[in-house]
Amino acid sequence: MNWEIAKGEWKQFKGKLQAQWGKLTDDQLDVIAGRRTELLGQLQKAYGVSLDEAEKQIKDFESRYN
Numbered sequence: 563m564n565w566e567i568a569k570g571e572w573k574q575f576k577g578k579l580q581a582q583w584g585k586l587t588d589d590q591l592d593v594i595a596g597r598r599t600e601l602l603g604q605l606q607k608a609y610g611v612s613l614d615e616a617e618k619q620i621k622d623f624e625s626r627y628n
Contacts, residue, residue: 569596582623585609 563607568575576591579601586594594600598620605616 565596565598572596578627579623583608583619 572595579591580586583605587603590604594604601620602616605611606613606618
């Protein structure tokens, strides 16, 4: 998955993230704005998971959209 493309198509991509991680608010998704590291932090905050777990979830997500 190419995060540079995600940044360029952020409005469409946000829906995929919200479908996967429903606890992420529109405000959080606006902060993420296509940046993978921001997504890591927001997942940790919203779901109370470790960095390793957030990384695993993102990798699983990326593999579906590759």
